Amino acid sequence: MSVRGLLLAAVLALLLAPPTAASERHPTLAELEHEVMCPTCHQLLELSDAPIADRIRAFIQARIEAGDTKSEIKQRLVSEFGEAVLAAPPTRGFELLAWLLPILGLAGSGLVIALLAWRWTRLKPEAAKPHLVNGFSELDPKLARRLDEELALLDR
Amino acid sequence: MAFFGQAVLLLVLGLLGYATVAGSYAAVRGRRRLLSSAVNAFVSAFACTVLAAGTLVLAFVRNDFALSYVANHSSRQLPLAYTLAALWSGQEGSLLLWLLVLTGVGAAALLLNRRLVIDVLPWTAPILGGIGAYFAFIPNAVASPFATQTAPPNGLGMNASLQNPYMMIHPPLLYLGYVGLTVPFAFAMAALASRRVDERWVVASRRWTLFSWTFLGVAILLGAKWAYESIGWGGYYAWDPVENAALMPWLAATAFLHSVMVQEKKKMLRVWNVVLIALTFSLTLFGTFLTRSGVINSIHSFSQSSIGGWFLAFIAVVAAGSAFLIISRLSILRTSTRLESLASREAAFLYNNLLLVAFALTMLWGAAFPLLSQALRGVSISIGPPYYNFFLRIFGLPLLLLMGIGPLLAWRRASLRSLARAVSWPLLFALLVGAMLVRAGAGSSLPGLVAYTFSAFAIAAVLVEFVRGTRARKELGDTTWAGAFTSLVSRNRRRYGGYVSHAAVVLLAIGVVGSSVYNxxxxxxxxxxxxxxxxxxxxxxxxxxxxxxxxxxxxxxxxxxxxxxxxxxxxxxxxxxxxxxxxxxxxxxxxxxxxxxxxxxxxxxxxxxxxxxxxxxxxxPLIDLIWIAGLVFLIGSVVAMWPDAREKRQLARRALEIDGRRPVVA
Amino acid sequence: MMVALIVLPVILTAAVTIAAMLYVASPLVRESELPRASSADGLARRLELVEERDRALAALKELEFDHRTGKVSDRDYREQVGPLRRRAAETLRALEPAAKPDRPAGSRRATPSRAKVRS
Incomplete structure (x- = not known):
């Protein structure tokens, strides 16, 4: 039950990645400031007031005014300032590994755990117990009394 | 002054070296007196580190610019309050603070658990001593805070972004948590080395993990508040490598605090738990290495320095040592594991561990990947907030849901019927909240909406647990509701303190989502x-x-x-x-x-x-819930950490039963 | 004055060093070398049993409480209580005199025989 819920949630989360379609054609500076980094100070553009950050901002503003789409702007930024200008690596080529490894790792170890857990549930406990609807009858009465005493002791 | 500081620091190294060597010999040969002496050496190393740190603080107060460290991090104009905190404003001083906290927490652990350390886990003292000796070696030989120069007329002053009240409290608390995680590691490794893998090390490790985890969590939030109030970009957490370096071990420790319960209740996951402790400790070291060595540039990192190689070597030793110990003790650690059902509390802990550790390792991967790219392809790339925010959704949302389901599941087994019964109220509440939010227009962000619905579910689960528990206690004989409630909590502090921490995480999630999605x-x-x-x-x-x-x-x-x-x-x-x-x-x-x-x-x-x-x-919007979450988190931890008379009695009885003498753990 | 500035740190250092050494050496002189019984490995098995007993008792206790709060349904409770009680009883029996000949069984603890908790 909860496994299914978990999977459902993971799938849901995957589907809910940042809504890109709407802002693709008309990007804003504020939006790009969250997705672009100042390559020398390793901070989001939004946080940085280094001279190069101001240059990047001016560059983006000019491209927005020229009517570029978001991916066009990003492409130009990369060729101008290097790949480190993108705050998250692109999802292709070598950089795809950055995204894929955690997901594959999670899926792989999830599978291993699921298999292990399944195997652990198959392990039967000490001998099958045919008529154990109520276990009291099986116990030696003296032992049962000691057990109840022990339990009462725990309650103090 | 510099002479005294340097000399005392050297003495610390000597004492810790002695604690390591004499302690190891004593552990191998079973010499109690020598072991006791090693413990005393560790304790006096702490006293001497206090003297060394005190000397440096005094030098700051007296504006003794003949010490390079003082001249580089203070000035005559610096307010007194900041000169007192200037000790940890640079690389050399914070390594001294590290040593101070390590010897302090270590000495406390050795003294409070003296019987355990001397009689059951003799390797604790030499292991702590060895780690301490490494951290005493660095300020002695590589980055001395007592290096001298011809005194300039005035110092260079303190980094202005550090001149903030949070500077007085955030670093010491952070170190207390971060460095404190050494203690559970030492107990775990000592248990393996001493071949005593019964529950005694688990109790000690679990307590010290809870202690460190609490301080680490509070310190991370204080750091977030500091960033929020002083940097001025409207945010509080930028997924900076240094911030992540603290979050990674916190997540791993969270996983341990959950999975250790499975071990205590069912004697399962014994191998996994020592792996998790070793991983947590290694993550603290690796995070420090990444940020202290100049390998990764971040706004927090200190200037380039030569300690990188030393750190890497130490990490290698720790990783190899713990891997060797774990593998060589596999035969005594392994138990036959049985899981009654996939829908049970312990199974929920398995999933929770998977997600927490995966998230911690993803952060590690995110920190390491740019280095990899640089080394393999010569292309420098960035891994920043969008990357981590994506994975926060992937790992965080299921965790949030699990946090609601877990408490409703019984240990061992929950049949579908009782599960459906337990889940019904929280589910109803969550759906109601979700529908109301959609009406209020929160649907503008689907992840936000999902997070809020899950949050509602989790908080309702906690409330249901408290209500049902209190009602049951009242039926069992408590006369008043308040009495029933206190009796409920005091009978299982860890469980109900944990639930309070769950409430804190829900508040945190609401605050984070609100301030980042609806701002x-x-x-x-x-x-x-x-x-x-x-x-x-x-x-x-x-x-x-x-x-x-x-x-x-x-x-x-x-x-x-x-x-x-x-x-x-x-x-x-x-x-x-x-x-x-x-x-x-x-x-x-x-x-x-x-x-x-x-x-x-x-x-x-x-x-x-x-x-x-x-x-x-x-x-x-809702950002202040994050700070309130910190307070609630602290309350939950205090409830969980509060000395438990029942547990103490039980441990005392066990000790009495095996050797007829006084308790070893208490 | 100059002499004091040079000599004082040296004296201080020496004092601290001596104090630390005395403290470190003190257990070598004062404490006894007798190993405590609990360090003997023969008791490891017994400790394991004691821990097993406490785990089993705690599990029973928890099951009862969960049943009372409604988290565990009547059917689940009936199904689980038997095996758990049996396991707990087994550990109790394993810990009885045979495993510990030096002490009579009853004298270990005075067990007040109070209300039964069979709910």
Whole structure:
């Protein structure tokens, strides 16, 4: 039950990645400031007031005014300032590994755990117990009394 | 003064070296007196580190610029409060603080658990001693805080962004948590080395993990508040490598605190738990390595230094050592594991461990990947907030859901029927909240909506647990509801303290989602008398004023703030100019509406000569829940950590039963 | 004055060093070398049993409480209580005199025989 819920949630989360379609054609500076980094100070553009950050901002503003789409702007930024200008690596080529490894790792170890857990549930406990609807009858009465005493002791 | 400090520091190294060597010999040969002496050596190493740190603080107070470290991090103009904290404002000093905390926490652990350490886990002392010796070696040989020079007339001053009250409290608490995680590691490894893998090390490790985890969590939140109030961009966590370095071990420790319960209740996961402890400790070391060595550049990192190689070597030794110990003790650790059902509390802990560890390792991967790219392809790339935010959704949302389901599941087995019964109320509540949110327009962000629905589910689960538990206790004989409630909590502090921590995480999630998904803000250029508005708030620029003090000039723009036409008073935002350091720092203005847990933040981006200002206003809804979450988290931890008379009695009885003497763990 | 500035740190250092050494050496002189019984490995098995007993008892206790709060349904409770009680009883029996000949069984603890908790 909860496994299914978990999977459902993971799938849901995957589907809910940042809504890109709407802002693709008309990007804003504020939006790009969250997705672009100042390559020398390793901070989001939004946080940085280094001279190069101001240059990047001016560059983006000019491209927005020229009517570029978001991916066009990003492409130009990369060729101008290097790949480190993108705050998250692109999802292709070598950089795809950055995204894929955690997901594959999670899926792989999830599978291993699921298999292990399944195997652990198959392990039967000490001998099958045919008529154990109520276990009291099986116990030696003296032992049962000691057990109840022990339990009462725990309650103090 | 420098001589005394240096000499005492050398003595610390000697004492810790002795604790390691004598302790190891004593552990191998079973010499109790020698082991006791090794413990005393560790304790006196702490006393001597206090003297060394005290010497450095005194040098700061006396402006003794003959010490390079003092000259580089202080000045005659620095206020006294900051000179006291200047000890940890640079690389060498913070390594000394590290040593101080390590010997302090280690000495406390050795003394409080003395019987356990001497009689059951003799390897604890030499392992702590060895780790301590490494951290004493660095300030002695590689980065000495007591290096001298010809005294300049004035120091260079303190990094202006550190001149903030949080600077006094955040680093020591952070170190207490971060470095404190060494203790559970030492107990775990000592248990393996001493071949005593019964529950005694688990109890000690679990207690010290809880202690460190609490301080680490509180410190991370304090750091977030510091960033929020002083850096002035409207955020509080930037997924910076240094911030992540603290979060990674916290997540791993969270996983351990859950999975250790499975071991205590069912004797399962014994191998996994020692792996998890070793991983947690290694993550603290690796995070430090990444940020201290100049390998990764971050706004927090200290300047380039030569300690990288030493750190890497130490990490290799720790990793290899713990891997060897774990593998060589596999035969005594392994138990036959049986899981009654996939829908049980312990199974939920398995999933939770998977997600927590996966998230921690993803952060590690994110920190390491740019290095990999640089090394393999020569291309430098960035891994920043969008990457981590993506994975926060992937791992965080299921965790949030699991946090609601877990408490409702019984140990061993929950049949579908009882599960459905347990889940019904929280589910109903969550769906109701979700529907209300959709009506209120929260559907603008689907992840936000999902997070809130899950949060509602999790908080309802906690409430249901408290209500049902209290009712059951009342039926069992408590006369009043309050009495039943206290009796419920005191009978299982760890469980109910844990639930309070769950409530804290839910508050945190609500705050994080609210402030990052539903926030608004903009920047405008204002002349005196002009106004701008954002989300119902309006700020009128009144003018500026300048205040001068010895250390800095404070320029403040004054803004009259109003919400829907109602005046909220004057808010000041501006900049500080630190004279000695030649540095400008933002001083943001924050107006908090506690009723709605919402902040309006005013940031004076740029003040022009003609009296005009570029003002940025950010409205952060629900952000104050994050700080409240910190408080709730602390309460939950205190409840869970509070000495448990029942557990103490039980451990005492066990000790009595096996050797007829006084308890070893208590 | 100059002499004091040079000599004082040296004296201080020496004092601290001596104090630390005395403290470190003190257990070598004062404590006894007798190993405690609990360090004997023969008791490891017994400790394991004691821990097993406490785990089993705690599990029973928890099951009862969960049943009372409604987290565990009547059917689940009936199904689980038997095996758990049997396991707990087994550990109790394993810990009885045979495993510990030096002490009579009853004298270990005075067990007040109070209300039964069979709910």
């Amino acid at each position: 608004s803000g903009r920047t405008a250029h204002l002349q005196p008398g002009q106004a701008m508005s954002v989300g119902g708030y309006s700020a009128t620029y009144l003018g500026t004023k300048l205040t001068r003090s010895a250390s800095h000039d404070a320029l403040r723009g004054q803004f009259e703030l109003s919400y829907r036409g109602k005046s909220m008073g004057i808010v000041e935002a501006g900049k500080n100019h630190y004279k000695v350091e030649q540095f400008f720092a933002n001083a943001v203005g924050i107006h908090t509406d506690w009723l709605r847990a919402e902040d309006v933040m005013l940031i004076g981006d740029q003040f022009d000569k003609d009296g005009s200002v570029f003002l940025k206003i950010a409205v952060n």
